[in-house]
Amino acid sequence: MTFHPQPRAGEAKPWAFPAPERSVLDNGLTVLRCHRPGQQVVAVEINLDAPLDAEPEGLDGVATIMARALSEGTDKHSAEEFAAELERCGATLDAHADHPGMRVSLEVPASRLSKAMGLLAEALRAPAFADGEVDRLVRNRLDEIPHELANPARRAAKELSRQLFPATSRVSRPRQGTEETVARIDSAAVRAFYEAHVRPATATVVVVGDLTGIDLEALLAETLGAWTGGSAEPRTAEPMAADDTGRVVIVDRPGAVQTQLLIGRTGPDRHDRVWPAQIVGTYCLGGTLTSRLDRVLREEKGYTYGVRAFGQVLRSTREGTGASLLAISGSVDTPNTGPALADLWAVLRTLASGGLTDAERDAAVQNLVGVAPLKFETAAAVAGTLADQVEQHLPDDYQAQLYLQLARTGTVEATAAAVSAFPVDRLVTVLVGDAAEIEEPVRALGLGEVTVVAN
Incomplete structure (x- = not known):
């Protein structure tokens, strides 16, 4: 039997996160464009300078409702007509609103970019x-809230924000x-919120995809x-x-068979x-299996x-x-809540006393840097990262430089950063679970004051 020769891998091509071209339209809108040959689905991201702390007092959520309402009709199309035009x-x-600002995202085949x-x-x-459309969105949002509170992970996140930040800070509230x-x-x-904060002079548009044959300057104009x-x-x-x-704060859920942890x-x-x-x-501490x-x-x-x-920029x-928020999250079965926390703290103490190993560091860098070309295969992934850079006031080459810095990071440096990120005596622990079952074992661990709050 004759087999076809086994194919051999070619030489690895050097890869770097793509650099965008930057320009400004006459109306003040900043433009970042990135030509990605072969990416026939074009991704567009709009950053709007409308952060949550700009919401009027007593109207938390108005940014979210505004974001959802942007596609619910215009001066030319009703909500149904607008949806039909997008579908064509x-x-x-x-669109969604978050603490840094509002983001509007569009994905469309390159051949339909002009219409979209x-x-x-x-x-x-x-x-x-x-x-009528705004009232409907408000009712929908009110229907969502009880479901979010019933989700242990969402409830833990809400409580951690409330615990970490003062009540006067917008970031402390949902x-x-x-x-x-x-x-x-x-x-x-x-x-009123739209008129106060949505304008081209403080906005940025990111366009990523195969722009062959597309006069993007004329299209944007x-x-x-x-x-x-x-x-x-x-x-x-x-x-x-903060x-x-x-x-430790225990959000009481009588009868819960699991305890949700957020530290x-x-x-x-x-x-x-x-x-x-x-x-x-x-x-190395908790990024993978x-x-x-x-x-x-x-x-x-x-x-x-x-x-x-994980670390998440706020x-x-x-x-x-x-x-940023530095956190450890997961869930454990109720009877083992105390032992699990004890072992978790033991891992943190061992990290502080013994450090990471070179093998752990090497595996982490390989995973973080080695999979980057796969992570950014789609135009949407590139556009989202460029929009994040804009939102966080970072230079256009930040992501490319970050991968070079990750590759140069040593074991001692990574250990020091992890220990500084998760000091054993400066962590707020939120547990969503059955307080009657877990309160006493948790108190015995000596992790600080223990408070029980209602769900």
Whole structure:
């Protein structure tokens, strides 16, 4: 039997995160474009300078309702007509609001880009904000809130934010508002927020995909270039104060068979020099199935299906007053809540006393850097990362430089960053579970004051 010769791998081609071209339209809209040959689905991201802390007092959630209402009709199309036009283009349009600002995302085949960009510009330039549509979105949001509170992971995240930040800080409250604040929102409030914060002069559009044969400058001038609005100074933000005094808060759910864990504190944002080392160290601690936390809590003890450690930027500023959330999350069976926490703290103490191994560091860097070309295969992934850089006031080559820094990060540096990120005596622990079963075992661990709150 004769077999076909086994194919041999070719030489690996050097890879770097793609660099965008930057320009500005006559109306002040900043443009980042990135030509990606072969990417026939074009991704467009719009950054709007409308952060959650700009919401009027008592109207938490108005940014979310406004974002959802952008595609619910314009001065030319009703909500149904607008949706039908998007469908004819084979396009998807989404928008969401978060602490750094608002993001509008469009994906469309390159052959239909012109039509879809016209619809996107229409939604930004002249949204209808019809009373009936806004009222429907408010009702939908009110229906969502009880479901979110019933989700242990979402409930834990809400409680951790409330514990870490002062009540006067917007970041301490739910991103999409509470039942009380959302119920106050009407079309007038949505319109007022739009007029105060949505304008081209403080916005950025990112376009990524195969732009062969597309006169993007002319297309943008005809569509988003027709969007008008007054000028505005970039917003400044106050430093984010946080209380990471070591303590435990139990959100009581009688009869729960599992306990949801969320352990966190605040840390530096991506402008800090420690960020690359912190990524590597956090990955070694809990970034994958082979991390230390999983090896102990999942493989050795069988307490959980998985525990993860991560860093998430909350807000980044030009002034260097940004912050990130550093957290460990997972769930364990109720009877083993105390032992699982004890072992988790033992892992953190061992990390501080013995450090990471070179093998752990090497595996983390290989995973973080080696899979980057796969991670950014799609235009949407590239566009989203470029939009993140804009949102966080980072240079255009930040992501490319980050991978070089990750590759240079040593074991000692990664260890120091991980230990600094998760000090054993400065962590706020939120447990969503059956307080009658877990309170006493948790108190015995001595992790700080233990408080029980109602669900």
